[in-house]
Amino acid sequence: MFVLSGYDAFLGFLLISAAVPVLALVTNKLLAPKSRAGERELTYESGMEPIGGAWIQFNIRYYMFALVFVIFDVETVFLYPWAVAFHRLGLLAFIEALIFIAILVVALAYAWRKGALEWS
């Protein structure tokens, strides 16, 4: 039943993407000097020296952006089958999808109006 047909490219991509971090770490292990002194032991923080602990409280606004992202992520999932079956569905489905998008545009307008999209 399952013969991996059509998933060859996916499997290849998966293997390559799994090999990249392994190769990076192995190359680092082979090439890097074996010193353990000084800043070698620090946590890597984009080249800056880290100050304080890593457990700091983030602003709630990040959560707002994540929530807005979730809403439109789910919208994308709902619209994808429509896009794939577009030629078979016809005009009525197009209008239905427009209604769907219009309701979500109301949500976007609400978020915009309330300033949830702005970063003051």
Next chain:
Amino acid sequence: MTIASFTQLICFSILSITLVLGALGVVLLPNIVYSAFLLGGVFLSVAGLYLLLNASFVAAAQVLVYVGAVNVLILFAIMLVNKKENLAAVPGLPLRRVLSGLVCGGLLALLIRVAFTTPWALPGPSPVGEEATIRIGEHLFSDYLLPFELASVLLLMAMIGAIVLARRDVFSSDIVTGAPVDQGLIEKARTPLLVQNPVQEPVR
């Protein structure tokens, strides 16, 4: 055993082992951040299982929604809650463990019974790949149209609820002082993007 079924067996074994170990790690690890990242791994393994069942659309939706969005939300929630509490031992812990073990064991027995008594055979070959997605689209826009449109209303409600909950100035007057509150959602005073802890000594 053909090559195809052998490949499927190997893929299924790897995915199942990853899933079970990851789920155990989510429950058992003491650090909640590790649990959250392992949960992402569990979601990915479930997506792999869907892919193995030829349900590519469900797998894509799983990766998009659960790994891409829900797990990120969970991580954000962990970052928002900064309380490092000293967890004291709960009184009556052995009794609680026995009780929860009983509940989990009963649930496991029930699920095993369901798995063995359900007739799993489907009528006819199931559509595969692109064809399955097209079938989903056709159903979504014909006989499942009302749930589809209701889903957008549900998303609208979720958005409004999230905004109302996330902002502090929902009420027209302050609960404590009774003073009127500015209804604009942008706070007038600039708050720092990272809420600073009392500065701990730098890590050296």
